[in-house]
Amino acid sequence: MGINHSSYEKIEIGTKCQSSKVINNEKVGDVYLLMYSEINRGESKNEIKERSSSFLNDIHYTIVIDVAGESNDTNGIMGVEVHIVLEKESKKIQLCFERKVGENKIYQELSMYLGKIENIYHKEQPLEWAFGLTRVIQNSWFQEFIENENRGDKWSIDSNCYTFSKYLIEKFKFQNIYQLNWPH
Numbered sequence: 001m002g003i004n005h006s007s008y009e010k011i012e013i014g015t016k017c018q019s020s021k022v023i024n025n026e027k028v029g030d031v032y033l034l035m036y037s038e039i040n041r042g043e044s045k046n047e048i049k050e051r052s053s054s055f056l057n058d059i060h061y062t063i064v065i066d067v068a069g070e071s072n073d074t075n076g077i078m079g080v081e082v083h084i085v086l087e088k089e090s091k092k093i094q095l096c097f098e099r100k101v102g103e104n105k106i107y108q109e110l111s112m113y114l115g116k117i118e119n120i121y122h123k124e125q126p127l128e129w130a131f132g133l134t135r136v137i138q139n140s141w142f143q144e145f146i147e148n149e150n151r152g153d154k155w156s157i158d159s160n161c162y163t164f165s166k167y168l169i170e171k172f173k174f175q176n177i178y179q180l181n182w183p184h
Helices: 045-050 125-152 163-175
Strands: 031-040 059-065 078-085 093-101 107-116
Touching: 031 078, 031 163, 059 163, 078 125, 078 163, 093 125, 125 163
Parallel strands: none
Antiparallel strands: 031 059, 031 107, 059 078, 078 093
C-alpha cells in the first residue's frame, strides 16, 4: 500500500536543521511540491519516470518552504518539508516536519515550483520563521484538515499526503501577496 515512510528520520526544528541567516533573499519563501516515488532494487532513477504508477499509492507528496533562501542548482531544494504519513499499526495519519537538504537518495524525487509566501513576522530570521510555520501547521491547520469535511485521522482517499499538500497550498494562498497555485 504505497511507500513506507515510517523509517523517515524525524527532526526537530531548531538551530541544527535550518540556517540561522538568510542565504539568498530572492529564494526566501519559495514553495515547492515534491513527489517521491520508490526505487525498486536494480532500477535506475531514470527508469522510474517511464514506469506507470497508481496516482496515490506509488507517489508521496510533500511541501517544502525555503525559509532561508538555501535552495540552488548545486544543492537542490532545501527548507522545511511538511507532509503526512501513514502510521502503519493504527492506520492513522501522522504530521511530519523534516529538514529537506538536497536530493533524496532512496526515492526518485520530482519537484515543482509553486510560488512564494511572505515572511511577515520573522523577517531575516529563518529559524524563528520555521518554528512559527510549524507551530501554525501543527496547532491549527492540521486539526482543521482532519475535521473539515469529516476527513478524520485515518489514511483514506480524502485524508492522505496528496490532499494534505493541496490543503496546505490553499492555506498559504489566503492573505498571501504572491501568486501560489496548485498545479492542474
